[in-house]
Amino acid sequence: MNDAPSPRAAEIASALTSVGERLTRACLDAGRDPDDVQLLPVTKFFPASDVAILYGLGCREFGESREQEASSKVAELGELDAAGIGDVRWHMIGSVQRNKARSIAQWAYAIHSVDSPRLVDALAKAATAALGEGGREQPLRVLLQVSLDGDPLRGGVPLDELAELAERTESAAGLELSGLMAVPPLGADPERAFAALQAAHTDLLRGHPAATELSAGMTGDLEVAVRYGSTCVRVGTALLGSRPIASN
Numbered sequence: 001m002n003d004a005p006s007p008r009a010a011e012i013a014s015a016l017t018s019v020g021e022r023l024t025r026a027c028l029d030a031g032r033d034p035d036d037v038q039l040l041p042v043t044k045f046f047p048a049s050d051v052a053i054l055y056g057l058g059c060r061e062f063g064e065s066r067e068q069e070a071s072s073k074v075a076e077l078g079e080l081d082a083a084g085i086g087d088v089r090w091h092m093i094g095s096v097q098r099n100k101a102r103s104i105a106q107w108a109y110a111i112h113s114v115d116s117p118r119l120v121d122a123l124a125k126a127a128t129a130a131l132g133e134g135g136r137e138q139p140l141r142v143l144l145q146v147s148l149d150g151d152p153l154r155g156g157v158p159l160d161e162l163a164e165l166a167e168r169t170e171s172a173a174g175l176e177l178s179g180l181m182a183v184p185p186l187g188a189d190p191e192r193a194f195a196a197l198q199a200a201h202t203d204l205l206r207g208h209p210a211a212t213e214l215s216a217g218m219t220g221d222l223e224v225a226v227r228y229g230s231t232c233v234r235v236g237t238a239l240l241g242s243r244p245i246a247s248n
């Protein structure tokens with residue numbers, strides 16, 4: 001056996017170190033404890049072998065944005081389980097159709113992109129069934145995706161409907177309200193966007209003190225997000241390279 005890392009493994013290891021340093025610096029610059037902000041590698045569009053490399057480097061949580069791609073990758077990694085990959089937590093971060101709720105409830109530890117009452121209801125039903133059948137052991141953690149510009153095409157719940165959606169999630173069986181997520185609108189000033197998100201999170205915490213997660217920040221804007229209270233930055237490009245165009 002040759003234990004020298006492959007070129008791809010060396011490349012990913014070096015990127016992971018750089019992103020880790022960048023995140024630590026962002027936390028220190030913001031006067032925050034680096035342990036309070038999670039780095040969530042986003043592996044969409046990249047093969048299961050890259051996830052296995054990240055796993056070998058100590059990563060245990062991964063973000064995926066398309067249900068079919070994610071569920072086949074989860075299955076593929078299950079087959080590589082000689083490495084003990086059973087302890088991985090998968091996060092669904094992309095927009096979701098209700099008819100995918102059953103599948104998501106089988107593999108996702110958390111979903112960051114919940115933005116409608118109908119999706120909450122579908123996920124509650126699916127997670128409850130999965131809990132009953134042994135398909136999962138813990139409630140599905142839900143982050144509500146907030147729309148910061150009110151454009152329904154880009155996903156996210158408008159701010160004036162957030163409180164009601166949070167209530168519905170909190171009282172749904174099989175779900176656990178964990179916090180909020182947002183992606184700044186295209187062309188928007190990230191400072192203003194993340195400030196608005198942080199204000200919405202502060203409001204939410206008054207009624208839902210356990211909803212402490214704030215999923216905000218990506219490759220291009222993680223420093224700003226950390227300044228505005230992010231607890232989880234979702235990073236793809238800086239770790240794995242650029243994706244094909246139109247890859248959201």
Ligand SMILES: *Cc1c(COP(=O)(O)O)cnc(C)c1O
Nearest residue numbers: 042065093218219234235236237
């Ligand atoms: C793809 C994606 C990311 C990662 O974005 P990068 O700019 O590649 O770091 C983060 N969040 C969501 C919702 C995504 O779809």
